[in-house]
Amino acid sequence: MVCPICNSKIYVKRGKTAAGSQRYKCSVCKKTYTDSSKIPFEFIAFMLHQKTWLEENGRPLKMKHFKGLAERYLRTLDLNNKEVPRATLYYWIKTYNASYKQISYKQALQFLARHRRKMTREEIEKNNNEYDEYMKSTKRSHKDYLRWLEETYGKDIARILTRGDI
Numbered sequence: 001m002v003c004p005i006c007n008s009k010i011y012v013k014r015g016k017t018a019a020g021s022q023r024y025k026c027s028v029c030k031k032t033y034t035d036s037s038k039i040p041f042e043f044i045a046f047m048l049h050q051k052t053w054l055e056e057n058g059r060p061l062k063m064k065h066f067k068g069l070a071e072r073y074l075r076t077l078d079l080n081n082k083e084v085p086r087a088t089l090y091y092w093i094k095t096y097n098a099s100y101k102q103i104s105y106k107q108a109l110q111f112l113a114r115h116r117r118k119m120t121r122e123e124i125e126k127n128n129n130e131y132d133e134y135m136k137s138t139k140r141s142h143k144d145y146l147r148w149l150e151e152t153y154g155k156d157i158a159r160i161l162t163r164g165d166i
Contacts (some may be wrong), residue, residue, distance in 0.1 A: 005031045039084070039154050040115075043077070045100040046108035051093070053105075053154065063089060075123065077115045090138075 002009050003026040014025040014032055021034045048069050054061045063086060069082045135145065
């Protein structure tokens, strides 16, 4: 964990918040902060925008696909979380179904662009292996795969998933 103010890794525990989260004090800048491993609301809004768009275009998203899409995006971002439990997805849908529209789709995309990180060689190899397994199991060409991505997630998302553009 690093200090969000000065990026120092030198800190001490400083009690707990009223909500029960661990509080830390930076030994360099003397500011207090909490563990920021929670998923930002902008990311939740982006995922719910995606779900709504797919449903409006006649492609209802099964929960396992929604979970896979969320985890795939999280892998490309500079956030601590790598996995989203299914119960969390249901909670997002139930709790933020109306309030996520306060953040426009464009603002959510800009958030993703700001928090994009470089993938490690291992992560790139893992994604390539997943792609190779998919291609072997379905016996499809690369063009079929790209067409399927566009049909399933739309052109914008297919571009992000294949090239990392935003």
